[in-house]
Amino acid sequence: MVALARKTLVYEWRRFLPAILAVCFAGLLQLLQAALVLGIFGSASVYITGSSADLWAGYPGTQSVNLGRSIDAGVEMRLRMDPAVAAVEPFHWVDADWRGPNDTGGVSVFVSGINTRPDGMLFAQALPPALRARLNEPDAVIVDRADLDSLGVGIGDSAVINGHRVRVVGVSSGLRALGGVNVVASLATAATLDTDPSNANRMTYFVARLHDPGQARRVAVRLRGDRAFGNYDVWTAKSFARRSRLYWIFDTGAGAGVLFLAGIVFLVGAAITSQTLMAAVIGSVREYATLNALGVGVGALRRVVMEQAFWVGLLGLVGSAVLGAVAMAFARSRNVPVALGPWTTLACLSLCMGLAIVSGLAAMRSLHRADPATLLR
Amino acid sequence: MSQPLPSANASTSLQVRHVRKSFVSGQVRSTVLHDLTLDIRAGELTLISGPSGCGKSTLLAILSGLQRADDGQVIALGQDLGVLGARALERFRLRHTGFVFQGFNLFPALNALEQVELPLSYLGLAPAEARRRAMASLEEVGLGPRTSLRPSELSGGEKQRVAIARALAKQPDLLFADEPTSALDAANGQTIIDILHRIARTHGTTVLCVSHDPRLVGHADRVLAMEDGRILSDRVPPSPSTPATGFEETP
Incomplete structure (x- = not known):
């Protein structure tokens, strides 16, 4: 031919x-x-994709990770009771107002209160163990290097979040979020920054690591809808990240x-x-x-x-x-x-x-x- | 028509019976062919000559199944073309007819061998057989050594010989040529008409050539003179040509 x-x-x-x-x-x-x-x-989903957790438990119907509402702290027990779950960790999210030492006015920030242990799941990729350990100091926070200018601080400087004094103990990369500046702190620091009294004994998210990450979808189905611990839902990290991205793309x-x-x-x-x-x-x-x-x-x-x-x-x-x-x-x-x-x-x-x-x-x-x-x- | 109705015999390959054709342009209806009846024999080079607008190209289009007559009957190789549908006509043309046009209509991208092979591949021939036939046809028209050249590297006469080889390679029973020499000089025109004549003689092909080129008259086996949609005369030229053997030409 x-x-x-x-x-x-x-x-x-x-x-x-x-x-x-x-x-x-x-x-x-x-x-x-x-x-x-x-x-x-x-x-928008950097909290999820930058973490090593397989499952996320949060308020039912949450459309994007930055829109989380608190759930009962007892959900942690529910997660731990499941034999497929290897570890559970709380994630305390606080919408806060930042005032830096320089004249930057108020900046809307998202405070992420995380577990500071070396094997912590949240921001496992962005925060190496040594940097993570520095969060154990009282009122210590870490921000993304690229956000220093908009926050008007340098490493070692102090600032005020929701009326509490905090100190920038380090910077990292891969923490930049959409819609606001991401500030990482320990769970204890985050708790002091959370001024909402209704959040006592409650937590924004619980994340879990599974023995077999391949089972994530099945375990999520098994864990959701248990009313004994109040309103909560469980998603795989992948589907929650996707949902957060799509929310931003279409919103x-x-x-x-x-x-x-x-x-x-x-x-x-x-x-x-x-x-x-x-x-x-x-x-x-x-x-x-x-x-x-x-x-x-x-x-x-x-x-x-x-x-x-x-x-x-x-x-x-x-x-x-x-x-x-x-x-x-x-x-x-x-x-x-x-x-x-x-x-x-x-x-x-x-x-x-x-x-x-x-x-x-x-x-x-x-x-x-x-x-x-x-x-x- | 003054001619008696010719009876079909074994060597008659094209029969035309009371064919009419007219075209409408705007309000005017002009008749191109008036009740035409004739027979064309196999193994001959038949020339239809006449001034432009006499209807000779329309006659060729109808005889070759490219156009339909308004009225009358065309029987080619025993097949009534009027009853064939568009697809069946295509198949008939694929199996039985070859065409040579005034413009050579060669694909610029293909070399001479590929031009000839192209229609053969649609005949369902095996590639080796298609190549063999294409080579044989090109050699027959004297282009054996120039098979790898593209149209841009060939002279006008050579292009027309490629076009003839393309038609010939299909081994058609009917070969139609429309003004095949009009775009060529005398020497090249002579070569082309000799090739067409030889094809009629050696392959037993019905070669029907339409031309207003008076140089061709002496080379045809039979000359039909047309004017105003009618055949005026049907004669055998006094000195039949002897096909030339060489293919020297002036580019």
């Missing part, structure tokens, strides 16, 4: 280049905007923005690609008509056009994957939050292949001009 589609593509590459570039840049645009949105809003309208832009990119890309493919078909219309005169069916000619669309799509995809990888590496080197999972990548690239296929279908319609009778004059 003579590979007409491929040979034409190679020989007349200049003609197909606009279509390949259109697919390539459509793909790149999709990948980067998805990576940016997921990267920025991924920090802020960013999700709708992404979908809208994806639609625009698709339309613009399809317009350019289909026009280019159409021009290629019309450029060869006399040759196609000759083939049809010789008895080659219209279906076979359509396959040639679709094959060209496929190769254009594939080349465009390779281009956007390469450029996307370069752009992602550059963004990471500049601390721009980007995150891209395999499924999102696949979805973006499929959209581009869909764009090429739709363009091919549109270009196929130009084949009706390949009427062999018009060759006879």
